[in-house]
Amino acid sequence: MPRTSRRTFITGSMAALGAGFAIGGTRASGRILGANETINVAIAGLNGRGGAHVDEFSRMEGVRISHLVDPDVRTFDKRVKQVRDRAGYAPETVQDIRRVLDQPDVDAVSIATPNHWHALMTIWACQAGKDVYVEKPCSHNIHEGRVAVQAARRYDRIVQHGTQGRSSRSWAELAELARAGTYGKLLVSRALCYKNRPSIGFKPTEEPPSEIDFSLWLGPAKEVPFHTNLVHYNWHWFWNFGNGDIGNQGVHQMDIARWMIPGATYPTSVVSLGGRLGYEDQGETPNTQIAVMDFGDTQLIFEVRGLPTKPYRGEMVGNILHFEEGVVAGGKFFPKGKGEGEPLAKVEADRGPGDGNFGNFIAAVRSRKADDLNADILEGHVSSALCHLANISYRVGEPRSFDTIDQALGSDEAVRDAVDRMCEHLKDGNGLALDGMQYRLGRSLHFDGEAERFVDDAQANALLSREYRAPFVVPDSIG
Missing domain, CATH: 3.30.360.10 (Dihydrodipicolinate Reductase; domain 2)
Known part of the structure; x- marks a missing residue:
């Protein structure tokens, strides 16, 4: 099954974008937020659940939707209007998530894309020093879900899963x-x-x-x-x-x-x-x-x-x-x-801080305590x-x-x-x-x-992962 190293991924991504995109890959690449500082969130995937993400974050005090991301530009106008009507400003619109990940003022990525993008986008965001809210299911297959957990732990990121029942x-x-x-x-x-x-x-x-x-x-x-x-x-x-x-x-x-x-x-x-x-x-x-x-x-x-x-x-x-x-x-x-x-x-029975799953995520982003999450990426x-x-x-x-x-x-x-x-x-x-x-x-x-x-089933084990299309490749693991 083809894989790419981090160096190969960055080279491919830079070529694809025609720009100097790179992943920082360290905790230091994320901003250190003050208690009252605004949290900038980029929302990726603007149909379906994406509208709910826009609604949730646009009504929160101390949270700003900085970017709206979707490969289909036809989705932009409706969601920009939704933010403007709710919060009084217009986010930047971008087709490629990689153009957002190298922005130092973006603190978190909220993912409402189709399932096959969930894990890779989570991994990339963690490597870029961003916290993540990722819709359910957090993976398209079991292998990439485990790597997403590894990325959250390796880069000390706050990663919430979109199973809202955990906040009930x-x-x-x-x-x-x-x-x-x-x-x-x-x-x-x-x-x-x-x-x-x-x-x-x-x-x-x-x-x-x-x-x-x-x-x-x-x-x-x-x-x-x-x-x-x-x-x-x-x-x-x-x-x-x-x-x-x-x-x-x-x-x-x-x-x-x-x-x-x-x-x-x-x-x-x-x-x-x-x-x-x-x-x-x-x-x-x-x-x-x-x-x-x-x-x-x-x-x-x-x-x-x-x-x-x-x-x-x-x-x-x-x-x-x-x-x-x-x-x-x-x-x-x-x-x-x-x-x-x-x-x-x-x-x-207590739940973590914040109002609902999205509010709980933002509370944990501020506290920097993964234990505050109701729906941590491992449970997801x-x-x-x-x-x-x-x-x-x-x-x-x-x-x-x-x-x-x-x-x-x-x-x-x-x-x-x-x-x-x-x-x-x-x-x-x-x-x-x-x-x-x-x-x-x-x-x-x-x-x-x-x-x-x-146990002893090669055909079933073959479906634990998939062949990935370069440069959009989930690695074997993150140490």
């Missing part, structure tokens, strides 16, 4: 109840991503619009022809750029599901099944998926439904906890044998990696007939329930004739969490 006091309190065993042992930590995702159709390849630097948009990903299903949202459903809905909306619920399992990092095994069902289109990722992960005493079960569906226990996008003594759903506890829910037990990396584990199992799997799904995942009661409800959702809820239809049964994979590698 109510979720923190529920995690404390699970840790304390208030409702007995946690048997199943269930996450749901029931979000309607209609067909994206088929878009022909064409020349990219002149307003977009498509090579820059591709960045680390392999070169492919332009089509309008990539820019600006449906890239989520292509493996080259996105991670499906489990790694889009679902990473929020995955993070909470793992958080609720006391002491959980990686599972010992993972298996996933599903398919892109109900229509044929250009997308590649599953719109229907179940993933099962073994955390010893607790199973983590993740369910994705992109076709119209009814809620499960009142939840569509959310988390459900199955304890020995009952179920927690919708902020209530439902004891076994009782139909009525009751308020959750009272418990104290591990939870993002769980989404990647599920997808890898799915991708190395094989097509199977729905006629055999009863034998697919064994006799475990919780897993059988999830599979049965999925089939009912497809057949009765969406009118699909499952007889003769195929789904994809992922391979059951054993995972060594300490090494962050699969």
Whole structure:
């Protein structure tokens, strides 16, 4: 797999820019901020979540959006107006993030780009002495997520992950109840991503619009022809750029599901099944998926439904906890044998300083204490990696007939329930004739969490990283 050294990267970047761009690579390259000094933030990626980043930072006292960055210049006017209307000034607009990283007055980079850019931009920003807010998932694959963590630690940067649930006091309190065993042992930590995702159709390849630097948009990903299903949202459903809905909306619920399992990092095994069902289109990722992960005493079960569906226990996008003594759903506890829910037990659980995930990030930038972060990059990396584990199992799997799904995942009661409800959702809820239809049964994979590698599975391990397109190359590691 091709890699580049830091020297090669800088040389390539300077040639690409035709200017003297270089990465400082030391803590000293970041400004030392006074308690009341303005924090200058560059926002990269201006569609979708980028608008939320602009909204959050533009309303904060002591924070100034210095730059708006996107390869597509068509995004600039709307976001400049958003800042001007909110804060009364106009940021500088730039297509290439590298032109921002060498600016000494930029203190932080807030990343809302497509997934395939998240880790590399985080690494570059850390090397340039900038703090980072990076949207979920923090990585496109497990390898680059680990390198992003290494960069944050090596360059002593504050790096917050965009899983906002970590700044929620109510979720923190529920995690404390699970840790304390208030409702007995946690048997199943269930996450749901029931979000309607209609067909994206088929878009022909064409020349990219002149307003977009498509090579820059591709960045680390392999070169492919332009089509309008990539820019600006449906890239989520292509493996080259996105991670499906489990790694889009679902990473929020995955993070909470793992958080609720006391002491959980990686599972010992993972298996996933599903398919892109109900229509044929250009997308590649599953719109229907179940993933099962073994955390010893607790199973983590993740369910994705992109076709119209009814809620499960009142939840569509959310988390459900199955304890020995009952179920927690919708902020209530439902004891076994009782139909009525009751308020959750009272418990104290603190969150870090600042208002919400963005406010918490800025507070930590000022304090210079990574421990102040609610959603530190390491937590983001591990939870993002769980989404990647599920997808890898799915991708190395094989097509199977729905006629055999009863034998697919064994006799475990919780897993059988999830599979049965999925089939009912497809057949009765969406009118699909499952007889003769195929789904994809992922391979059951054993995972060594300490090494962050699969056990004796070269095909699965090959998907832990990717080939990077020079000069947009994630290094093997950062010592």
